[in-house]
Amino acid sequence: GAGVSQSPSNKVTEKGKDVELRCDPISGHTALYWYRQSLGQGLEFLIYFQGNSAPDKSGLPSDRFSAERTGGSVSTLTIQRTQQEDSAVYLCASSPGTGQTNEQYFGPGTRLTVT
Amino acid sequence: SQQGEEDPQALSIQEGENATMNCSYKTSINNLQWYRQNSGRGLVHLILIRSNEREKHSGRLRVTLDTSKKSSSLLITASRAADTASYFCATDAGGSASKIIFGSGTRLSIRP
Numbered sequence: 246g247a248g249v250s251q252s253p254s255n256k257v258t259e260k261g262k263d264v265e266l267r268c269d270p271i272s273g274h275t276a277l278y279w280y281r282q283s284l285g286q287g288l289e290f291l292i293y294f295q296g297n298s299a300p301d302k303s304g305l306p307s308d309r310f311s312a313e314r315t316g317g318s319v320s321t322l323t324i325q326r327t328q329q330e331d332s333a334v335y336l337c338a339s340s341p342g343t344g345q346t347n348e349q350y351f352g353p354g355t356r357l358t359v360t
Numbered sequence: 361s362q363q364g365e366e367d368p369q370a371l372s373i374q375e376g377e378n379a380t381m382n383c384s385y386k387t388s389i390n391n392l393q394w395y396r397q398n399s400g401r402g403l404v405h406l407i408l409i410r411s412n413e414r415e416k417h418s419g420r421l422r423v424t425l426d427t428s429k430k431s432s433s434l435l436i437t438a439s440r441a442a443d444t445a446s447y448f449c450a451t452d453a454g455g456s457a458s459k460i461i462f463g464s465g466t467r468l469s470i471r472p
Contacts, residue, residue: 249402278460280462285467286464286465287448287462287463287464287465288403288448288462290459290460290461290462293459293460301459334401336402336403338403338460340460347391347452347460348393348405348408349393349395349403349405349450349460350405351402351403351404352402353401353402354401354402
């Protein structure tokens, strides 16, 4: 069965350019999360979508970061005017939704390198 | 700030020994989960324990939860080389059942 997929798997970009990262969640999962992980560090929460509710954007580090989730499925994380400190692995996860069991299923991540 | 913090940050043990990792968190929770990560890529869910549970087993894994101390432990028995990975605890933020916050992780190394 299809799991969470992310594209691209690797992205190298020049400082100042915009990038778009894509996440395809598991079909039917209403919750979708974006995290950022720097080398050897834990996961930093970025943004969370749940169904048609307004997303929780409390983890976005600056206004250069934004995310959309169209039709309750695919999500795109956009980073404008990239900086070197944006270099990290960006992980997407989905889960069935609210309730007691909110096990997350992770994609393989996108490794972003800003030169 | 992180909701969960793992202890120790790194652990190295001999194959066959037991590995214990601890997690502390700050706010009330509905449940706590443990995940494993290999090679800095996607995480894999290991086990979930609900706030009204005190202990849970899954194969060689044993998880305990003490809500009065806001802490959890993950025990891996009879460790194997393949258990080498980073382990993270994750909690929901109390009233928000599905916003999941991860700790900083424990890097476990199993020596052959």
